[in-house]
Every structure is written in C-alpha cells, then in structure tokens.
Amino acid sequence: MKRLLIIVAMVAIAAIECQAQERIDELLNRELNGGTTVYRMAVKRDAESGEIIKRVRELRSTGNRALSKEFLEAFDAERESADGWEENRNSNARQITAVWTNPKRIYTIIATGSTLAVYAQTIYREERDDK
Amino acid sequence: MKHRADIKALINKFLDGRTTLAEERELYDYFASDDLPREWHDLKAMFAWYGDGMPEDRLPKPAPQPRRSHRAKWWIATGSIAAAIALMVWLVPERSADVDIVDIYEGSYVIEGGVYCDNLDDIEDDIETLLMRADEMERHADSLLALAD
Numbered sequence: 001m002k003r004l005l006i007i008v009a010m011v012a013i014a015a016i017e018c019q020a021q022e023r024i025d026e027l028l029n030r031e032l033n034g035g036t037t038v039y040r041m042a043v044k045r046d047a048e049s050g051e052i053i054k055r056v057r058e059l060r061s062t063g064n065r066a067l068s069k070e071f072l073e074a075f076d077a078e079r080e081s082a083d084g085w086e087e088n089r090n091s092n093a094r095q096i097t098a099v100w101t102n103p104k105r106i107y108t109i110i111a112t113g114s115t116l117a118v119y120a121q122t123i124y125r126e127e128r129d130d131k
Numbered sequence: 132m133k134h135r136a137d138i139k140a141l142i143n144k145f146l147d148g149r150t151t152l153a154e155e156r157e158l159y160d161y162f163a164s165d166d167l168p169r170e171w172h173d174l175k176a177m178f179a180w181y182g183d184g185m186p187e188d189r190l191p192k193p194a195p196q197p198r199r200s201h202r203a204k205w206w207i208a209t210g211s212i213a214a215a216i217a218l219m220v221w222l223v224p225e226r227s228a229d230v231d232i233v234d235i236y237e238g239s240y241v242i243e244g245g246v247y248c249d250n251l252d253d254i255e256d257d258i259e260t261l262l263m264r265a266d267e268m269e270r271h272a273d274s275l276l277a278l279a280d
Contacts, residue, residue: 022151022152022153025151025152026151029151032242037242038241038242038243038244039241039242039243040239040240040241040242040254040257040258040261041238041239041240041241042236042239042258042261042262042265043236043237043238043239044235044236044262045234045235045236045237045238046235047234047235050234050237052238054262054265054269055238056261056262056265058261083276083279084272084275084276084278084279085275086271086275097268097271097272097275099272099275099276101276103152106265106268106269106272108268119264119265119268121265121268121269123269
C-alpha cells in the first residue's frame with residue numbers, strides 16, 4: 001500500500017511538472033500574431049548532425065499593460081513547480097527567471113512600465129565544444 | 132483518438148517549434164502506434180527518437196560499404212565518386228561557408244506587425260542576437276540551480 005502511494009505521488013508530481021510552464025506557453029502561442037508584439041523564434045542546430053540543440057522564443061510588446069499583467073500572473077502561478085527561481089523588482093520594473101529541469105526549460109520575463117519582454121527556451125542537449 | 136487533421140496540425144506546430152510539452156507527448160504517443168497513415172511512416176522514427184530523449188547512440192549511422200570483389204566494379208565506383216565530387220565543386224557556389232552557418236538556424240522565424248519572415252538571410256542578425264542572450268540566460272539559470280542545490 002505504501003509503495004502504491006509513493007507511485008501515485010510520483011505520477012502526480014510528474015503530471016504537475018508536465019503542466020508547468022503551459023500557461024506561459026499558451027500565452028506565447030496566443031500572442032504569436034498580436035498586433036502589438038514582436039515574436040522571434042530562434043532554433044540552434046548542431047552543424048554536423050542537424051539535431052536541435054535549443055529553441056528560444058522571444059516576445060516583446062509595448063503599450064499593453066494588461067498583457068504584462070497576464071504574463072506576470074502566469075509566472076506567479078507556476079512558481080511552486082519551478083526548480084529554480086529568481087525575482088528582482090523595483091518601483092516600476094519586475095524581472096523573473098524561472099527554471100525547470102528534465103527537460104531543461106528557462107523562462108524569463110522583464111516587465112518595465114508598459115514594455116514587456118518574455119523569453120522561453122528549451123534546451124534539448126548540451127552544445128558540444130569539439131570544433 | 133485525435134482526428135487526422137488535428138494530428139497534422141500538431142505535426143506542423145511541432146516543426147515550427149510551437150508545441151507545448153503536452154502536445155509533444157501526444158505526438159510521441161500517437162506515432163508509437165503501428166497503425167499510421169502511409170504518408171506519415173517516415174515520421175515514426177523521428178518522433179520515436181524525440182520521445183526517447185534523443186539518445187546519441189541512436190543517431191543514424193552510415194551504412195557499411197559492401198566489399199567489391201571485382202576490379203571493374205571498383206574502378207566504376209571510384210570514377211563515379213570522382214565525377215560526383217567534380218560536379219559538386221562546379222555547381223556549389225563559393226558561399227558554402229555561409230550556407231553552413233545559415234543552416235544551423237533552420238526553423239527560425241520572426242513575426243513583426245503580423246508579418247511572418249523566415250528568410251534566414253534577412254533575420255540572421257536577429258536570431259544570433261537572441262541566441263547570445265539566451266546563452267547568457269542559460270548560464271545565469273545554471274547558477275540559480277547550483278544555488279538551489
């Protein structure tokens with residue numbers, strides 16, 4: 001019975017970690033074609049094999065405080081599940097870095113006044129330095 | 132079971148790098164099945180590899196070269212290879228070094244003011260700047276994880 005409970009708990013934790021970052025991902029996908037946004041997707045591949053090393057998404061917006069608030073709330077909602085977290089804030093700016101491992105994902109938000117920048121990167125493997 | 136059109140949309144989303152973790156797992160589970168439409172058979176191995184965490188020991192390896200027992204076949208093969216190399220040198224433009232640099236960013240794009248651009252010649256500077264910033268963030272994230280430990 002104890003073993004069953006441990007297994008159930010592990011499955012539940014894995015499910016929660018799978019759902020982590022989804023709110024942030026959903027907002028990024030929703031704002032893909034937002035009129036006030038600039039959206040960049042950078043893919044970095046291994047030059048020899050072509051396999052993807054990392055994907056990075058960047059969203060920038062100006063004059064949309066409601067969007068900044070939505071993203072900050074999404075970050076706050078996922079704080080408990082993060083493996084690493086750092087937050088800096090002052091009177092008109094807030095910056096958060098959230099990290100999840102396995103798979104490795106790094107999310108950063110910089111909200112200052114009415115400007116917003118959100119970065120979401122997924123690292124698939126370490127870059128080989130064998131050149 | 133998802134409708135075929137939904138799976139196709141997810142595949143395109145995956146190739147664009149816009150899938151969430153849950154959507155990727157959905158694709159891995161779908162392509163684990165043996166009952167796939169014929170036009171997607173080629174994708175099965177790819178999604179199996181991604182779903183297994185991209186193990187390095189399962190990267191495609193070059194097929195072993197068969198031993199040639201006849202001298203004539205050896206000369207024909209050698210001549211064909213030499214001709215192919217000569218043709219490639221003649222056809223490939225001198226910007227091959229630039230082509231290699233651009234290819235490592237394949238799949239990148241920018242959407243600005245609703246306008247989509249994936250011409251790597253046009254967006255290369257943007258992409259490199261973003262990747263440099265991402266590398267800095269990754270180093271910072273690693274220090275956070277080290278502190279958390």
